[in-house]
Each structure stands twice: as C-alpha cells, then as structure tokens.
Amino acid sequence: MTGMTRTSQPVFILGGDQTDFATSYSKGGRGIADLVRDTVTTTLEAVGLAETDIGTIHVGNAFGELFSGQGHLGAMPATVVRGLAGVPAARHEAACASGGVALLAAMSEIEAGRYDVALVLGVEQERSVPGEVAAKHLAAAGWAGHEEPGFRFLWPRAFSRVGDEYARRYGLERRHVAALAEKAFANARRNFVPIV
DSSP states (O other): OTTOOOOOSOOOOOOOOOOOTTOOTTTTTOOHHHHHHHHHHHHHHHHTOOGGGOOEEEEEOSOHHHHHSOOOOSSHHHHHSGGGTTOOEEEEOBTBTHHHHHHHHHHHHHHTTSOSOEEEEEOOOOOSSOHHHHHHHHGGGSOTTTSSTTOSOHHHHHHHHHHHHHHHHHOOOHHHHHHHHHHHHHHHHHHOOOOO
16 A cells, blocks of 8 residues: 555554453443443553553454444444544454454554554453343354254354364364363353452
8 A cells, every 4th residue: 555654563462451251241230331441441551551542443343233232332432431532443243253353453553554552352242131042143153044054052053063073083082072161161260250
C-alpha cells in the first residue's frame, strides 16, 4: 500500500487480565456490557495504561447476538468506558478463534505503523441461557444443516468423531482421555476464585 511504512519494531503483549470463569454475570443480573467494562478496566490497570494511551480496539466475539442479543460489540468498549470514545474499534468473529483473530488484526495495525498501542478483548457470555439453548447457539459455529445433521448436540458429536478417528489411526485408551480431563479440570481450578 502506498503511504504506509512497515515498522521494524517488535510487537509484543504488555499484559492482560481475565475474568473469573466461576463468576456468572447473568446470574448476578449483569450483562455483556458489564463484562466488557470490567475487562477493559482491569486490563488497563494491570498494564499501567490510561484510556488515552489506546490507539485502536479489537474485540473478538462469536456469539454476542445469540446469547445476549448484543451484536455491535466493537463499539461496546467506548460505550461503557467513556475515555475510549472516538477510538477506532472493530469486532472479529471466527468461532473459537475470535480472540486470536482480533489479536492478529491489532498486530497488523501496529506493524503497519498506524497505531502504537491496541486494546484487544476476547469477550463471550455463554451462561445466560439454559444448556440446551446454549448448545443450539454454539452449533452456529458449525456448517448449519451439513455438519452432524440429525444430532441434537453438534459439538459433542463432532469431537466424538474426531476421537474415534484418532483411535482408529493411532490408538486411544481410556487413560489418555482421563488424563486430558484431569488436565482440563486442573486448568479450570486455576481460574476459580471462591466467591465469598
């Protein structure tokens, strides 16, 4: 592109923050806007930046419209944190990779020399509806009508098929699956903060 120079400076992550997976915003009467506000505020505090330091915002989200009825999430950080008003912002949807794609877009803008600092958020609120409704919403990340047709729960079925194929090719013992589950629970415990 003309008029743009690629920076030779490295792009790096200053830091970040994560909300507690054990906390259900919807059960506390709070919505996705509250989740965005909390995430922006704690992230800026964690890295020691002011709102005025942010040059661009990228929000990764796959299911905002389905779980909360809120689709316009690129603008949400500036809506709930007034100091971000006027900062260019975009939402990125790439199913489970939405946050990663938002990060890549932010890196691209920094590498292009457009901005020095980007705020990147990965935001989902998926515990605001009953489980069966949530499973139906999450199925939207598959190829509707083509992937696992006839099955009520697309993702458990799809992952089961992946496991079956892995077992066919390489072998898979129950102890292997148990080890994966054990590791997942251990990782989840690190995200758990008791609510007092």
